[in-house]
Amino acid sequence: MTFWVNFLPDSPDEARKDDGLYTQKPVVVGDTLPAAFGFGRTATQAEIARLDIDVRPDGKGLPAGEGKPAIGKVIFAQKCAACHGVGGVGGPNGSLVTTNDPAKKRPDKTIGNYWPYATTVFDYIRRAMPFSEPGSLTNEEVYNLTAYLLHANGIIDEKAVINAQTLPKVTMPAQTLFVPDDRKGGPEIK
Amino acid sequence: MKKILRLDQLTTKLSRRAMLGGAATAAVAIVQTAQGKTVQESVSITELLPDDPTKKVGTLAGEVGTRSSFEKVVKKPSDISSRSPLQDFYGIITPSDLHFERHHAGVPVIDPTKHELLIHGLVDKPLVFTVADLKRFPSVSRIAFLECSGNFRTGKETMSPQDICGLTSQSEWTGVKLSTLFREVGVKPSASWFLAEGGDAAVMTRSIPVKKGWDDAIIAYAQNGEALRPEQGYPVRLFLPGWEGNTSVKWLRRIELGDAPWHTREETSKYTESIKGGKIRQFSFDIDARSIITFPAYPKTVERGWIEIRGLAWSGRGKVARVEVSTDAGKSWQLATLQDPILDKAHTAFRYLWNWNGAETEIMSRVTDETGYIQPTFAQLIEARGPDGGYHFNPIAAWQIKSDGRVLNRPER
Numbered sequence: 249m250t251f252w253v254n255f256l257p258d259s260p261d262e263a264r265k266d267d268g269l270y271t272q273k274p275v276v277v278g279d280t281l282p283a284a285f286g287f288g289r290t291a292t293q294a295e296i297a298r299l300d301i302d303v304r305p306d307g308k309g310l311p312a313g314e315g316k317p318a319i320g321k322v323i324f325a326q327k328c329a330a331c332h333g334v335g336g337v338g339g340p341n342g343s344l345v346t347t348n349d350p351a352k353k354r355p356d357k358t359i360g361n362y363w364p365y366a367t368t369v370f371d372y373i374r375r376a377m378p379f380s381e382p383g384s385l386t387n388e389e390v391y392n393l394t395a396y397l398l399h400a401n402g403i404i405d406e407k408a409v410i411n412a413q414t415l416p417k418v419t420m421p422a423q424t425l426f427v428p429d430d431r432k433g434g435p436e437i438k
Numbered sequence: 439m440k441k442i443l444r445l446d447q448l449t450t451k452l453s454r455r456a457m458l459g460g461a462a463t464a465a466v467a468i469v470q471t472a473q474g475k476t477v478q479e480s481v482s483i484t485e486l487l488p489d490d491p492t493k494k495v496g497t498l499a500g501e502v503g504t505r506s507s508f509e510k511v512v513k514k515p516s517d518i519s520s521r522s523p524l525q526d527f528y529g530i531i532t533p534s535d536l537h538f539e540r541h542h543a544g545v546p547v548i549d550p551t552k553h554e555l556l557i558h559g560l561v562d563k564p565l566v567f568t569v570a571d572l573k574r575f576p577s578v579s580r581i582a583f584l585e586c587s588g589n590f591r592t593g594k595e596t597m598s599p600q601d602i603c604g605l606t607s608q609s610e611w612t613g614v615k616l617s618t619l620f621r622e623v624g625v626k627p628s629a630s631w632f633l634a635e636g637g638d639a640a641v642m643t644r645s646i647p648v649k650k651g652w653d654d655a656i657i658a659y660a661q662n663g664e665a666l667r668p669e670q671g672y673p674v675r676l677f678l679p680g681w682e683g684n685t686s687v688k689w690l691r692r693i694e695l696g697d698a699p700w701h702t703r704e705e706t707s708k709y710t711e712s713i714k715g716g717k718i719r720q721f722s723f724d725i726d727a728r729s730i731i732t733f734p735a736y737p738k739t740v741e742r743g744w745i746e747i748r749g750l751a752w753s754g755r756g757k758v759a760r761v762e763v764s765t766d767a768g769k770s771w772q773l774a775t776l777q778d779p780i781l782d783k784a785h786t787a788f789r790y791l792w793n794w795n796g797a798e799t800e801i802m803s804r805v806t807d808e809t810g811y812i813q814p815t816f817a818q819l820i821e822a823r824g825p826d827g828g829y830h831f832n833p834i835a836a837w838q839i840k841s842d843g844r845v846l847n848r849p850e851r
Contacts, residue, residue, distance in 0.1 A: 284622055287571045291556055291564040299556055299692050302633055302643060304700050354826075357707065362718070365701045372703035375641040382543060382639045422718070426710070429722040433755040433809030437822045438713075 303371040307416035310370065313387045314411035317404070320396025323389055327378050336400050341379065345400045360401030364426045366418035370394045441497040442481060443504055444468040467507075470500070511536060514600055518542070519586070520669075521604025524732050524750065530777075530785045531581070532607035534662045539669045540586050540605060542704075543639035546689055550665075550673035553637065555657070559695035562624030569673045572659060575614040575622075580656065580679065583608045583752045583785045585725050587682035587709060590831035592816075595838070595846040599732045602835055602847065606752070608785040609670075611677045613658035616651045619693075625651075629695035633702075634676045637691035644685045645699035646678065650723075654679050657690065680754030680783035681723045682829070684709050711828035725754030727813050728832040729761055729788070729805035739843040742796040747774070750785045753807035757782050760806050763790040767800035767836070768815075774803065794839065800848060802836040816850040 303309040324336065333339030336358075337347055346360030355361060359369055374390045376382050385393070395410040404410070404418060431438045444467060465486055469479045486507075488494040505511070513520040513536055520539040522532055532538075539545075550569045558564035586605035591597065598604075629648050636642035646655075658677040659666060666672040671688030678686050684704055699705070699721070710720045729751035734740045751761045757780055762771035777787035788803065804813040814822070816833035836848040 281576070281618075281621070285575060287574050288565040288567040288622065291558055291566045295566065296556065296558050296564060299635075300558070300694065301641070302635070302694065302700055302702075304696070304698065306698070359707075362707060364706050364720075368701055368703050368706055371643075371700075372707075375643070376543065376639070376703075379543070382641070425716060425718045426706070426720045427713075427717045429719055429724075431722065431724060431726065433724070433807065433811045435810050435812065437814045437818050 301371075301375060303367045303374075305365040305367050305416060307367065307412055310367070310412035310415060311387045312412065313391050314409050315388065315391025315393070315395040316409055317392075317395045317399035317406055320392035320394070320399075323392055324396050327385075328393070331379060336397060344397055346402075358401065359397055360403065360421060362422050364420055364423040366394070366398060366403070366415055366420055369397055370415060441470040441500055442467045442486070442507065443470055443476065444507065465507075513538065514604065515539070519605060521600045522607045524599035524604055524606075524730070525735050525738070527732065527750075530608055530750070530779075530787050531662060532609060534609065534664070534667050534670070537584075537607040537609060537661075537667065537670055538586065538605045540683060541638065541640070541669070541688070542642055545668050546638045547668070548637060548673060548689060553673050553691070555674060555690055555693070557619060557623045557693045557695075559632070559693075560626040560629035560697065561695050562626065563622075565623050567619070569659060572614050572657060572674060575618050577612055578615050578656060579610055579612040580654075581608065581610045581779075581781055582677075582679040582783045583725075584677070584683050584686060585728075585752075585754075587684065587722065587725065587829040590827075590833065592847070592850040594849055596736060597847040597849075598736050599730050599835075603728070603730055605683070606785070608752075609661045610663070611656055611658040612660035613656045613674070613677065616655035616657055616676070616693075617653075619657060620648075620651055623695075625695055628697055631696050631699045633692075633694040633696065633700050634685070634687040634690060635692040635694075636671075636687045637689040642684075642687055642704060643700065643702040644687055644704055645702060645721075646676075646685060648695065650678055650681070678723075680725055680756075682709065682725060682754075685723060709829055711830055712824060712826035714822075714824045722830055723754075725752070726830060726832045727751070727753035727755070727758070727805045727807040727811050729758075729803045729813055730835045731763070731801060731803050731837060734801075734839070734845045735837055736845050736847055738845055740794065740839065740845060741843055742794055745792050745794050747790040747792050747801060747803075749774075749788050749803050751776075751788055751803070751805035752783070752785045753805065753809075753811070754783055755811065756808040757784075758786040758788075758805055759808045759810075761786075761788040761803055762806075763788075763792075763801065763803050765792050765794075765799060765801050768802060768834075771804070796841060798841050799839050800836045801839060802834050804834050 331339050331341040332344050336345035337343050343356045343358050346358045373393055391410050398404045465481050467481045470476050511523050511526040522536055522538040553569055555567045589603045589605040631645050634644050656677040659674050674690050675688040676686050676690050710718050713719045731749040733748040751758045761774040763774045764771045774788040774790040780786050806812045819833055838846045838848050
């Protein structure tokens with residue numbers, strides 16, 4: 249890190265009295281950042297565990313428990329359908345289930361046709377839904393709802409059991425559609 | 439002495455009698471009384487607007503300044519966002535209370551004395567920082583824009599710059615470099631991505647390449663000289679210069695270092711865009727260069743004669759290299775003057791003097807950034823990406839100048 253020690257004269261008069269202070273080259277103090285400042289405190293495993301709720305596509309972060317479409321269907325009707333429609337279709341806050349409605353020019357983007365990883369369904373519902381009562385669902389409820397939405401989208405069987413082992417193995421229809429950004433600036437429009 | 443804080447209703451039709459008499463109610467205002475109480479009160483025209491301000495002692499000094507009651511600059515809110523009035527701004531700094539808003543579960547109320555940032559995962563020492571801890575580290579300030587990547591609307595003539603692309607704003611952000619915190623926790627060489635998580639009701643999460651954290655990421659706690667506004671992430675947010683706004687996670691409570699992205703909902707179902715061949719582009723972080731003429735623009739009108747065309751240009755990949763303006767519907771282009779400072783990843787003001795002869799025409803601007811990227815037309819973007827539109831749409835915006843002086847957006851479809 250470089251520090252510039254820069255003394256500017258307050259007035260031209262003062263500048264004329266220059267005793268070398270103002271014409272001196274800036275002083276370079278080199279890298280003075282300490283290896284560590286020692287600010288903050290060590291996080292305990294317990295507090296990490298309390299906050300670390302994320303789930304990755306490889307299943308890292310999934311909790312114990314399991315869910316089934318049939319149970320999820322009942323929970324969905326109670327806690328979700330008001331905003332996402334009966335059976336996850338329509339509703340004021342958007343469809344979650346893919347339909348091939350010929351009346352629509354473009355189908356709605358839903359879990360069935362746009363989501364690349366099944367683990368994201370679990371992660372998102374657990375962190376943010378139901379919108380009116382975020383963070384209120386148990387892990388078991390989230391597993392059941394995830395199982396239901398995957399089944400409703402025709403991705404898993406009605407009898408499938410969703411848990412930390414099976415969820416990462418679910419292959420989503422949209423997964424192969426995703427490509428990383430390749431815009432790099434320069435003259436090409438992408 | 440009482441102080442008028444804000445006007446709620448201004449009587450627009452004032453009779454001459456009322457003006458002369460001075461007693462009639464001219465406005466309903468929020469007033470601070472001599473005792474320091476805030477009350478709603480009607481104010482007369484003399485109180486509001488004396489015939490001669492040199493003949494009447496004004497209000498006393500106060501604790502916070504107020505915008506002139508003659509100025510009405512407001513954001514345009516919807517259920518999920520609120521747009522900055524770009525057409526009403528001067529210079530390059532967005533007043534903090536007019537910074538655009540976009541959040542996914544409202545603005546949380548967070549006690550700064552209780553808020554903490556946890557950094558863990560692939561690190562030597564997982565640490566928890568209070569806001570006070572963060573402020574002890576060496577600080578950095580930087581002026582940069584923040585733009586939502588879903589920031590293009592068209593379809594009507596009666597659209598202002600605020601309607602077309604009001605989800606961009608600029609502030610001076612102050613905080614600690616994320617690289618300083620990375621050193622503090624000892625990020626492991628195996629870490630390639632980090633997850634940033636907000637403490638709002640959406641518990642918003644995004645996966646960010648670790649490289650950005652080392653490059654120029656800031657954990658910001660201040661904006662334009664004061665603490666962050668709640669809408670901008672109070673008490674701490676991530677700020678990633680030049681990147682799509684959603685990645686600058688607000689109300690930041692946790693950073694986890696990992697060796698792969700998480701593919702959160704905000705980087706799969708949202709903030710991804712359809713491109714050609716049925717593919718979906720993901721992790722589109724950089725904001726492509728963009729510009730817009732903010733004057734003259736709807737709803738303002740113009741008069742024949744000299745007009746200073748003014749606007750803003752910016753790029754998420756570096757500095758603005760040049761801005762060109764066309765006053766003949768894109769047939770020919772002239773260089774606009776760039777106003778200093780021309781900063782990296784920052785809104786840059788431009789201007790171009792134009793003598794309008796009164797004939798109908800279209801005016802527009804296009805920016806070139808220092809990578810040589812030239813802002814495309816709407817048609818070029820559709821050609822490159824396919825018809826679906828979506829995020830990262832930055833087309834040239836054209837204003838129709840009608841012979842009667844009206845200025846209207848030229849809708850793209």
